[in-house]
Amino acid sequence: MTTKTLASTSPAGGRPLPPPARSFSPRRVAVLARAELRLLVRNRTALFNALAMPPLTVVLFAAVGGIDAGTSAATGVMMVNLLVFMSLAFVVYYNLTVTYVARREELVLKRYLVGECSRVEILAGGAVPAFAVALAQTVLGIVAVSLVLEPPAFVNPLLVVVAVVGGAVMLTALAAATSGLSRTVESAQLTTLPLLIVAIPFGGLFGAPGASSGLFSTIGTFTPLRPITDLMLLGSAGIGDGGQVLTLGETFAAAAVPVAVLAGWTLLGALAARRWMRWEPRR
Structure with missing residues (x-):
């Protein structure tokens, strides 16, 4: 004879009840993150290369660039923006896509x-090492720029935080979605190319703000990586989309569009990850 418990069946007709919803637990995320961080720390050569890259980039650029006192400030802003942009694009998006595929x-x-972990917790725990490296690269890059060139004015530091943290969250969602389209770790090198090839040229890294106009400039405004550049320029130097220097209050108003684009891509990335991400190998 079999029995049915109230916990496993519904009162109406004996249909199984869905599993109870699991609330987000920072403790479980921390446990997963520690496991991933241990793997990162064990590869000391890769970790050293990752952390040494920003200072070495700044030093080499200053050594071969022939920078004078008149352009030191502008070059410093450009270097900070470049380092943050490349760190988020490659350390977070590319490396995290490869990590998710490898773990799958x-x-x-x-x-x-x-186990007890929800899908969001699993993704967050796996993303912590990439976040940590990207944050460390950002801090080391700013320190190197301040010592070798000239530190940015940081007109609105809050927008710098939004660019780094918001960009990392957005690219984590996109990395999860891209991992579902990658059959192997090797193929992840190809599936990440479309975003990088399309987004980097429109990312606002090349040329002064406001130097381009027209259709391509409008398209670039709504690409995934462009909000990171716009927010970094607004936060670090108060430079608006047209190249004009803004006050603190004006930077908040100018940040409305980049923040909206960043939020939109984060939502699209989350929906795409829910639709495409795979949690076990294809058979």
């Missing part, structure tokens, strides 16, 4: 799902 193929994600 090793059945790590599948084992996590069997």
